[in-house]
Amino acid sequence: MIKNQWYAILPSKEVKAHKIVAVKRMGLDLCLFRNDDGDVGCLVDQCSHRGAAISKGIHHGNCVACPFHGIRFDKDGKTVLVPANGKVAKAEERFNVTSYLAKEAHDMIYLWYGDKEKATEQLPFFDDLIKEGTVYSEMSDCWNAHYSRCIENQLDVVHVPFVHYNTIGRGNKTVVNGPALEVKDKFLVLSANNSVDEGQEPIKASELAINPHMNLRFMFPNVWQNYISDHIRVVIFFVPVDDEHTIFYIRFYTDQFKMKTLNQLTAFVGRYMNRIIERQDKRVVETQRPKASTLISGEHLLRGDSPIIMYRKIRDTLKKEADET
Structure with a gap:
């Protein structure tokens, strides 16, 4: 921690x-x-x-x-x-x-x-979610995995067409362009831009920009957001139980409609979809060894793993700074 x-x-x-x-x-x-x-x-x-x-x-x-x-x-x-x-x-x-x-x-x-x-005054959360008319549904699940692995999975744009081949990864877009990545203090923002492999070279991250209307965001130490659109977001709180278990609290936020009841119905359906996608990830992440990720490891990482590498660097720096003080 x-x-x-x-x-x-x-x-x-x-x-x-x-x-x-x-x-x-x-x-x-x-x-x-x-x-x-x-x-x-x-x-x-x-x-x-x-x-x-x-x-x-x-x-x-x-x-x-x-x-x-x-x-x-x-x-x-x-x-x-x-x-x-x-x-x-x-x-x-x-x-x-x-x-x-x-x-x-x-x-x-x-x-x-x-x-x-x-102790600081600021609590990690995405303030742009705080607006009138927004509703959310919530589900939870406990994983047999260290919370660092759980977070990295949600920053991983490479796994989508494989783990989620029949849900959000449909289309066999296996070539990873970029991804575009921005870092502001303890805040990461990235955009996935995968494409079908037709023999082309992947686009470099330096040639891409963050999509302001569809991106992934992470705030240290344990809050993540999938900015699906200006009216639909998924937020996950990765709650460490101990060094081997993490509880996911997953929320589906929406203000898509003017009628609250329609937003509530959308959130209900979104909760069901979240569960399907989350269970696909869980099946794989629970098998990872070692349990916790580290900056220096024996893993051979890809260019598309740049958000995970940056997460590890910032986490390592924060841990060292805390230990020194």
């Missing part, structure tokens, strides 16, 4: 009022809950007293209580009450548990993975 980054980890709807939710993210066992103001708390799911899972406990307004001995913690992990010592006793700091910063935006919960004092 890359430290000191905001990772999308869970749709907001999964953490309901007065409930405690247990999840594994970034290799960490976590529990999430909402306080009386609706703010999300994220704690390590292990009581500091005798090691029981806090998520099995009871929600108490602004706090959660361990199921074993009732010790209560607020959303910052601070001890509020140790029942065995009585209400008159001052809560001891030694019982505090580790907490993580959590924020919500765009119906998604983000976790700051790193030093709290270095």
